[in-house]
Amino acid sequence: MVSAEPGPAWADDVKACCAAAYGTDAVALLLGTAYHPGGLALTRRLAGALSLAPGQRVLDVAAGPGATARLLALEHEVLVDGVDLGEHTVLSAREATVRAGLAERVAFRVGDAEQLPVTDAGYDALVCECALCTFPDKTVAAAEFARALRPGGRVGITDVTVAPEGLPAELAGITGWVACIADARPSADYEQLLVDAGLRPLRRERHDTAIARMVDEIEARIGMFEMTAPERLAAAGVDAEAVRGYLVAARRAVEAGTIGYTLLVAEKPAA
Template sequence: MNSKIEPANAAHAKTCCAATYGSDLVALLLGDSYHPGGLTLTRQLAARLDLRAGERVLDVASGRGASALVLAAEYGSAVTGVDLSEANVALATGAAQSAGLADRARFRVGDAELLPVDTRSVDVVVCECAFCTFPDKPTAAAELARVLRPGGRLGMTDVTVTPDRLPPELTGMGAWIACVADARPLDEYAALLTGAGLTVTHTERHDDAIAAMIDQIEARLTVVWMTARARAKALGVDFARAPAVLAAARTAVADGVLGYALLTAVKRR
């Protein structure tokens, strides 16, 4: 599979990602933390990175700011969140102000393939369940490496797939399952980062996290059906199709086709 979407489709892909993850649909189905494993896995990632107080952290595709606020509050990091969605940036900024963390967690609109961040200006980059959505993955990987200082660390969690075995039910659903459409095997993510000048230091599987998210979506769909059906339909939830999609996702996880992984890397000196 190519690592780059054709130019004619790249702008559309970015617009779709921004619109989807800046809308209320994902929050309706996933809650505050948009990625498998939630903030528990964010804390595990921070531990793997040996995150220390005062370090400058860039959270790429920071969403509504949940992870960035945890890193600022619990680890004493100075966090900048970058997200393609203006709505997400506004919500994250408001959450930081409400939490009394506006001096340590700041958010701005930006594209992962052209980060609005100075070269060699951060100690740590975090990217959770987002790299799989970037249309031009080699360029995004190069950007993640560019902003890191020599010896800086990268921590990433993401959806993994075996593309030629992915069932058709998982190639077109909106919201969370859209991440699957251009996700890659773990070794391909590692190769992309290596090609950008990073040295991969650790990988580990967390397939149980995506299995738990499938259960969470199913449970939330039941509640939403009873309490907010019209709103969910207006946002694009296809209640008739959802059971087949979720069943296919469960089977894909059980067969090792669909999973989730954590990866850390360091920028070469």
């Protein structure tokens, strides 16, 4: 239950609620490998803008099940540390990474994006996918990104955007997921957060259709499980009809331009 009034208790509740929501079997069933719109194709595009070189160190903030971290290690030969607030999520990410044979190059630990458990200037690059929108204190999180980066290092973000008038009312009743995206911002606001943290913007792109595709993919996954393994949906507590209703509302919001998805890259100026 999230506290009603904004404040420290509210912020802690939002974080805990969001981390718990993303650690559930239901989310794993509905979202599959990557917990963000655009999937690994968009992650590859983001990685391509980070000027990565083999052996460099990358921090994945709010790493979720770790698909992004493993992709970076495999395709760019970098060493990746993932941080996520969800204990169950971190355990799952570790297990998947051992199974992928990448445990010597990719590590995960529990931690808060607003208080990263890392030393200053220890990373050549930092990624944060579909998560800045969930952090109650985005200014502090952006300052943490800047602190973790070495001078000349780059931050790459993909995230949910919302029009200046905010989320449509029909999405406001969805607990869990919406508790997470309720504080999404327009793309320019995310960029300004990075600027205020001392980072220099390099790239800003719109990927709104990625959300529409994600909605289609979730719908397809529900249909597939209904046909092949309905007991898995039941065991995970997925109410397929309720989810379909949310998907209709989300699709409408994308079509109306109320929600979208953005990619941002910025650089910490060289000292």
